Amino acid sequence: MSVIARIAVQVFKESVRDKVLYNLVLFAVLLIAASYLIGQLTAGQDVKIIKDLGLAATQIFGLFIAVFIGIGLVSKEVERRSIYGLLAKPVRRHELILGKYAGLVLTLAVNVSVMAVALYAVLGYMSWVETEEFRQSWDASATDPAMLTAILLIFVQLMLVTAIALFFSTFSSPILSAVLTFGLFVVGHFNADLRNFEGVVDSPVAASLARALYYALPNLAPFDVKAQVVHGHAVPFGYVAATSAYAAAYICALLLAAMLIFSRRDFK
Amino acid sequence: MARYAIRLTELTKDYPTGFWRPRPVRALDQVSLDVEPGEVLGYLGPNGSGKTTTLKLLMQLIYPTSGRAEILGRPAGDIEAKRRLGYLPELPYFYDNLTAEELLVYFGGLFGLAPAVARTRASTLLDRVGIGAERRRRLRRYSKGMLQRVGIAQALVNDPEVVFLDEPMSGLDPVGRRDTRELIQSLRGEGRTVFFSSHILSDAEALCTRVAIMVKGRLVSTGRLADLAFEVQGWELVVSGGERGDLAGLGLDAVTTTVSDGRHVIELPFDRPPDQVLPELSRLRFQVVSLTPRHESLEDYFMRLVASRQEPAA
Amino acid sequence: MKARADFWWQRPVLFTVAMVALIVVFVSSTLVRDRVYAVTDSENELLYIPSGAVLERMALSFDSLLADVYWIRALQVYGGTRRSDGEEKNYDLLGPLLDITTTLDPEFNAAYRFGAIFLTEAFPNGPGRTDLAVALLKKGIERKPERWEYYMDIGFIYYWWVQDYEQAAEWFDRAADVPGASWWLRSLAANTLAAGGSRESSRMLWRQLYDSADSDWIRTEATRRLTQLQALDEIDQLIAAARRFYELESRPPASWQELVDARMLSGIPLDPTARPYVIDSVNGTINVSEDSSLFPLPGETLPPLPQ
Known part of the structure; x- marks a missing residue:
């Protein structure tokens, strides 16, 4: 096993040890309780609401893990000086970065997969107890495989957010990293406004600046296809591919920059 | 290699x-x-x-x-x-x-x-x-x-x-x-x-x-x-035999500790070098067990070095 | 002297080249995606209502979930107000809540259809805002023109609450034009135009709705309407009896008991929910009791008793 893999496995073990995966229990309880309560409230749309809730919770829970573990991955090692012992081992600095990243992505993959299984199980049960004509009225079947597309893009988005958190974590404190990462997450959703900016302003400088920012800042909105999927609209393969390619290139750039910054740092 | x-x-x-x-x-x-x-x-x-x-x-x-x-x-x-x-x-x-x-x-x-x-x-x-x-x-x-x-x-x-x-x-x-x-x-x-x-x-x-x-x-x-040139600050002299009371006569009582089996440990300060004291002691029938110089501590050594390095600048 | 270049990416030139290449990839993938695929729903709504638009931005990517929250609030306002005994029932919040719901999630089917039913319901069971209901459904049509149910629902509103049968027939026709619409819409449109307001066409309308209902709620609603139509039929018979009493006695009956005593009725007449009908000899009307779940009967004006 390579050094990167060993560090990754260690990150995963630590997250298990830190009870990170307990969020899965919370997720399951949330889904089951919600499906019961909403079922009491109104007929017709409860499957849609559970889908909304399940996909949103998958994203939010993953986001918390990505940001709050991601920002500490490297900066905590530096702040608590555990990095001194670690870097004296035959570990290259960039291997540390890549191992930490791979470890958190592994944690997220396990988390998202379990959530997906739980969501399908709850929806499958809800569908099973309903009558046939009732099922006809839904936009998409309860256990619509297209939901996997939404879950995949959520996972890819989480990979990107993790890379952002890790990038900041290589040169700033955990709190600053958290602020910066969350800031970029919010900006990432308002990003589309930057593109529409040029229609509103007269100054060509402002317009091209807005356009440059639109392309440079991480654009997180396209990863969100939850609503389409819940309403049974197909998400084209090309769209998923383009969005994933975007994420892959962005992640590589972030990791490369993180590696360079980290390999030049002095640990005073 | x-x-x-x-x-x-x-x-x-x-x-x-x-x-x-x-x-x-x-x-x-x-x-x-x-x-x-x-x-x-x-x-x-x-x-x-x-x-x-x-x-x-x-x-x-x-x-x-x-x-x-x-x-x-x-x-x-x-x-x-x-x-x-x-x-x-x-x-x-x-x-x-x-x-x-x-x-x-x-x-x-x-x-x-x-x-x-x-x-x-x-x-x-x-x-x-x-x-x-x-x-x-x-x-x-x-x-x-x-x-x-x-x-x-x-x-x-x-x-x-x-x-x-x-x-x-x-x-x-x-x-x-x-x-x-x-x-x-x-x-x-x-x-x-x-x-x-x-x-x-x-x-x-x-x-x-x-x-x-x-x-x-x-x-x-x-x-x-x-x-290394550690300065000698004094000596530790261990003697046996003789009478403890005789040491007081030499003005060494304050720096002497008597340990078991009639031995006395004398902490000689820098201004009483052994070559002055030893003839007196042998006259009083003390036998020398050991004599070791007491060096300055590392801290004192550092201080001295630091002081000497700073002098030219000052 | 800084880090020695042990790896290619530690060399400034190669690092820069790699970064530029990656930036080219992610910028061009954005360009391709924006060009090939229309902007995604969640990005595209520069919305009609400021509050909804602001909320949608605040919701980041959780607008669909937030729509659920607003839908549940709308249900609570409607259900809670309807059940309250207070003198001043206030449904003012219902319209804005439904509007925010459908702004946040423009494809929220239930919010349009059930929402329109809530809005049209006459006071005290609802705000009786047919205008808002039609606007809500039109918003749904703008979003999803293929939903023939929305056109049909507008037709219903004109038929049942506004009693504008020409408009109703026109909307039923438009519903029938939508591919995949139910076959009976066309005949419903014709029927509405020919015999609008007739109890028979009303009965047909509700029976079709009952048969095609995709939720228990709509089925219950249709059953209630059909029961109301039955009550109207019974009221017609009671009016006939009252008229005969008038011809015999030259005065309107003061109570059901007089009709029973005159052997025109076999007992105190009960509506289909087993509540006695109410006879008002001063105004000369017969109606269901205000306690009855059938109250108020639909806008069809009750024929006056002969004075």
């Missing part, structure tokens, strides 16, 4: 200071030092003299401003060199949520040890540093002294040829200091090169084949401890 286990060549490190101060602080200034395989080198100096900076440069935790640091003939930070060295950081901290055992297995894994091998190695090493059943407890519950012991164990997980210990005695109780001293001696017996830093002279006295003394980022002297 490289000629030197460790070689520093005009190693210099400047730390940048805040942007309002134009000049960076020089933490290490042109330090050159060779350590031969099998040597135990005491790297001594008061706090802030550049000891930790040197060790961090050797581990490539920081990069030199100029000069070079080599371990086993390879540049610092080289992955092959890292495979053959062990390092105990100053005031070591590891992962709160791991047990001592898990930490050693993890670090062993980074050296490519198979899990079973790493577990055996961990168990042997923890025995060696005196961590008993606590090895299955999480490190967050460890005392400073226990962490120090774990730190030494993790530095040995790869059976290293060269061991770097940064202040291995700090934070230890007397028993811990004795254990650590014995451990370093055994490392020396196994033929490993040991490079350890300390700000306490007595740590070095019994252990080192050689010491290097740092003051304000400069290497001021190297050599065997006995050869």
Whole structure:
């Protein structure tokens, strides 16, 4: 096993040890309780609401893990000086970065997969107890495989957010990293406004600046296809591919920059 | 096989200071030092003299401003060199949520040890540093002294040829200091090169084949401890026979302690050299058991060196 | 002297080249995606209502979930107000809540259809805002023109609450034009135009709705309407009896008991929910009791008793 893999496995073990995966229990309880309560409230749309809730919770829970573990991955090692012992081992600095990243992505993959299984199980049960004509009225079947597309893009988005958190974590404190990462997450959703900016302003400088920012800042909105999927609209393969390619290139750039910054740092 | 286990060549490190101060602080200034395989080198100096900076440069935790640091003939930070060295950081901290055992297995894994091998190695090493059943407890519950012991164990997980210990005695109780001293001696017996830093002279006295003394980022002297120009501050004279009352007549009563079987330990001050006192004592039928000079402490030595270095500037 | 270049990415030139290449990849993938695929729903709404638009931005990517929250609030306002005994029932919040719901999730089917039913319901069971209901459904049509149910629902509103049968027939026709619409819409449109307001066409309308209902709620609603139509039929018979009493006695009956005594009725007449009908001899009307779940009967004006 390579050094990167060993560090990754260690990150995963630590997250298990830190009870990170307990969020899965919370997720399951949330889904089951919600499906019961909403079922009491109104007929017709409860499957849609559970889908909304399940996909949103998958994203939010993953986001918390990505940001709050991601920002500490490297900066905590530096702040608590555990990095001194670690870097004296035959570990290259960039291997540390890549191992930490791979470890958190592994944690997220396990988390998202379990959530997906739980969501399908709850929806499958809800569908099973309903009558046939009732099922006809839904936009998409309860256990619509297209939901996997939404879950995949959520996972890819989480990979990107993790890379952002890790990038900041290589040169700033955990709190600053958290602020910066969350800031970029919010900006990432308002990003589309930057593109529409040029229609509103007269100054060509402002317009091209807005356009440059639109392309440079991480654009997180396209990863969100939850609503389409819940309403049974197909998400084209090309769209998923383009969005994933975007994420892959962005992640590589972030990791490369993180590696360079980290390999030049002095640990005073 | 490289000629030197460790070689520093005009190693210099400047730390940048805040942007309002134009000049960076020089933490290490042109330090050159060779350590031969099998040597135990005491790297001594008061706090802030550049000891930790040197060790961090050797581990490539920081990069030199100029000069070079080599371990086993390879540049610092080289992955092959890292495979053959062990390092105990100053005031070591590891992962709160791991047990001592898990930490050693993890670090062993980074050296490519198979899990079973790493577990055996961990168990042997923890025995060696005196961590008993606590090895299955999480490190967050460890005392400073226990962490120090774990730190030494993790530095040995790869059976290293060269061991770097940064202040291995700090934070230890007397028993811990004795254990650590014995451990370093055994490392020396196994033929490993040991490079350890300390700000306490007595740590070095019994252990080192050689010491290097740092003051304000400069290497001021190297050599065997006995050869260094420590000032004699007085003598310890042990005599037997004779009457205790006679010593009072010589004005030595205040500095004399009588120990068992009629021996007297006399702490001679600098202004009563032995050649003045000895004829008197032999006249009074005292027999000399031993005579040892009392050297100044390392701290006093540093102070003197610091003072002498500052004088030309002043 | 800084880090030596042990790896290619530590060399400034190669690092820059790699970064530029990666930036080219992610910028061009954005360009391709924006060009090939229409901007995603969640990005595209520069919305009609400021509050909804602001909320949608605040919701980041959780707008669909937030829509659920607003839908549940709308249900609570409607259900809670309807059940309350207070003198001043206030449904003012219902319209804005439904509007926010459908702004946040423009494809929220239930919010349009059920929402329109809530809005049209006459006071005190609802705000009786047919205008808002039609606007809500039109918003749904703008979003999803293929939903023939929305056109049909507008037709219902015109038919049942506004009694504008020409408009109703026109909307039923438009519903029938949508591919995949139910076959009976066309005949419903014709029927509405020919015999708008007739109880028979109303009965047909509700029976079709009952048969095609995709939720229990709509089925219950249709059953209630059909029961109301039955009550109207019964009221017609009671009016006939009252008229005969008038011809015999030259005065309107003061109570059901007089009709029973005159052997024109076999007992106190009960509506289909087993509540006695109410006879008002002063105004000369017969109606269901205000306690009855059938109250109020639909807008069809009750024929006056002969005075």
